[in-house]
Amino acid sequence: MEVEKVTEHIIQWLKSYATNAKTKGFVVGVSGGIDSAVTSSLCAMTGLPTLCLEMPIHQAKDQSSRAHKHVLQLCAKYKNVKGQHVDLSATFDEFSRSVVQDTENPRNDLSLANARARLRMSTLYYYAGIHQYLVAGTGNKVEDFGVGFYTKYGDGGVDLSPIADLLKSEVFAIGRSLGIIQEILEAAPTDGLYHDSKTDEQQLGATYDELEWAMKMSQEADKNPDQLSPRQKEVLSIYQRLNRANQHKMNPIPVCIIPEDLR
Numbered sequence: 001m002e003v004e005k006v007t008e009h010i011i012q013w014l015k016s017y018a019t020n021a022k023t024k025g026f027v028v029g030v031s032g033g034i035d036s037a038v039t040s041s042l043c044a045m046t047g048l049p050t051l052c053l054e055m056p057i058h059q060a061k062d063q064s065s066r067a068h069k070h071v072l073q074l075c076a077k078y079k080n081v082k083g084q085h086v087d088l089s090a091t092f093d094e095f096s097r098s099v100v101q102d103t104e105n106p107r108n109d110l111s112l113a114n115a116r117a118r119l120r121m122s123t124l125y126y127y128a129g130i131h132q133y134l135v136a137g138t139g140n141k142v143e144d145f146g147v148g149f150y151t152k153y154g155d156g157g158v159d160l161s162p163i164a165d166l167l168k169s170e171v172f173a174i175g176r177s178l179g180i181i182q183e184i185l186e187a188a189p190t191d192g193l194y195h196d197s198k199t200d201e202q203q204l205g206a207t208y209d210e211l212e213w214a215m216k217m218s219q220e221a222d223k224n225p226d227q228l229s230p231r232q233k234e235v236l237s238i239y240q241r242l243n244r245a246n247q248h249k250m251n252p253i254p255v256c257i258i259p260e261d262l263r
Helices: 003-020 034-044 061-077 089-098 108-131 141-147 168-178 182-186 200-204 208-218 230-245
Strands: 025-029 050-054 081-085 133-135
Touching: 003 025, 003 034, 003 168, 025 034, 025 108, 034 050, 034 061, 034 168, 034 182, 050 061, 050 108, 061 081, 061 182, 089 108, 108 133, 141 168, 141 208, 141 230, 168 182, 168 208, 200 208, 208 230
Parallel strands: 025 050, 025 133, 050 081
Antiparallel strands: none
16 A cells, blocks of 8 residues: 555545535544544644544543543644543433443443444534534444444444545554554554453454455455365454444445335
């Protein structure tokens, strides 16, 4: 990948989209991870107003610290960037008390994790609305179109996705070229939606490098499963299972079309 040319292509694409949409700038949720760091940096480099929101919900200190350091770095480097800290912990706690939780249900924790992501989405759109900004998504290609590792109407609820055609390794390559702080480059990827700070690898059962391989392998017409190692077969199975299960996120919302003879 030609990192500098790809970087410039995304910056110009962002500027063009914002201009055509007659909006004033961008708002990005900054989590302390590489995807949001690169996305916010690319938005900043457009020269358009860019608001970086830190939205902790009982966040691990290292995640909050990385996010804050990144926002400070961007604000110091680009005059068009502003940071905003919005602690949603109390809001989430009130939501958790308000719903009738089924604590015996194994999907209770997942549903609460998704609620965190949706609270953040609502917050992003509040600020986008008052400033006439676009919400810039931070999902990469493996997450958005491979395994569907995001929350529908949470971090998947965005106006545009500048890095969604980049594999995770490519996002890291751009991050290194942009001078993203070392703590973010070295941190284990995590969605930050659980109290125990589960990493993405722990949740998915495979690393991003493995999933990138599986994504490419699944698209090869002449692949021969008999030539794969036991671990490769396991990773390919994980990828295919998640891809199938999360098609409802990747496909357009189904619409029930009424036959003309019934109108």
